[in-house]
Amino acid sequence: MKRILGLLAIVLFMNACDDGELTVDTINFDDVQVQKCSQKEILYKISDSKMLILAIPFDNFENDETPENNPTEVNITGNIQVIYRQYSAAPTSANICDLVTAATPNVIEEWNATSGTIQITSTAIKSVNSTTGITQITGYRHYIVFKNITFLKPDGSTQAYLGEDTFVFGNYNATVSPLAFGFDEEANKSTCNNDNRIFNFNSSEAFILDLADFATLFADEVTTTPRTALISATNKVNYRLYSGTINNAYFCTTPVPATPILTQNWIANNGVAAEGSGIIEVTTTSSSPGFFQHTIRLKKVTMTKGNSDFYLGDDYLYGTIITP
Structure with missing residues (x-):
């Protein structure tokens, strides 16, 4: 009886080792x-x-x-x-x-x-x-x-x-290399095509505002309270990264130059008034006789590319422009 039980145990063991599962070499x-x-x-x-x-x-x-x-x-x-x-x-x-x-x-x-x-x-x-x-x-x-x-x-x-x-x-x-955002505080007003564009650029990166509400935001009058507008389809904020160095002339060239190549384009999410997010804020002071300095801040702005996003913080200083 013991011999029969022993043979049965051997048979069961051999069958268990041949059931298609990993035995000696287990991938773990x-x-x-x-x-x-x-x-x-x-x-x-x-x-x-x-x-x-x-x-x-x-x-x-x-x-x-x-x-x-x-x-x-x-x-x-x-x-x-x-x-x-x-x-x-x-x-x-x-x-x-x-x-x-x-x-x-x-x-x-x-x-x-x-x-x-x-x-x-x-x-x-x-x-x-x-x-x-x-x-x-x-x-x-x-x-x-x-x-x-x-x-x-x-x-x-x-x-x-x-x-x-x-x-x-x-x-x-x-x-990945974090986006540099290596801008100084002096921004530029576009002088081409009478567009309402403000841009700040450094080497291969640019931060661009295309504003339908430009005349309202940048009225030549000292503010007591900041002027604001929500980021939207007509008030756009874009961060762009290029394959090479860009200059002031790049933004006025039509058609857009083939080089340097645009490698990344991050778009600001539309603002939501109820949440106080996605706000463009402008404060205007007198710079010198006949000139006004406009300080631009972005409040609670999120930038998105594809399915990825990052937050610019509660209060990001975009820069300043001076208008006559």
Whole structure:
């Protein structure tokens, strides 16, 4: 009887090891940080003698937030690869990132993903100035999940994560250069095309106001209380970043010059009177006989590009202009 029970236990054990689940090699990198190669478009994780590799063009990681519950989806195919490796000893970045990869330790087993979808959920990483309340976007956190992924093993068998089963790769944090906002307090009134434009620019960045309410806001009369207008479709505020240096003539050239190229355009959200947000405020003083100085402030303004935004603070000094 004992012999029969022993044989039965062996049979049950062997069947349990052949049910399509991972047995000896379990892919588990849950507590491991995602790392990035500096010379290749590769993300990877290392756990003891194992490595999980995602080779993917980095232009799949946009510098923008993804809408809620609507991640970016990329198919595993062609130049987008997911690879699991086990080495003879603990590997390092030299085994995957160097242009000529290290020969040791040796790869003793490799699984290659043959199908599946990569889901990328992106959120902005922001810093907040505790004094002014101004926020800056310093990077984007890309949360990466594999859906319906199937690995091909060296023996020709497969390991699949299908249906609701997800395979979490982890967070890849990409840094971006914060917008400089390196403007001085002296702004400029456009002198071309009789438009109602005010702009402040420095090197490759410009901060532009296009104001239908220009005549009211900048009346040549000393104010006792500030004049205000809500940001709207006719009172526009834009921050623009270019690929090269711009100058005063750029804003008067028609058509718009082909270079430098506009690389970012942030648009101020419309103002809401009930919330006291999105307000353009102008205070006018006498500068010298016959001249008036107008000080422009932006109150509780949020700038948006795509799905990303940042806050200019409760009270941002845009600059001053002088009119005769």
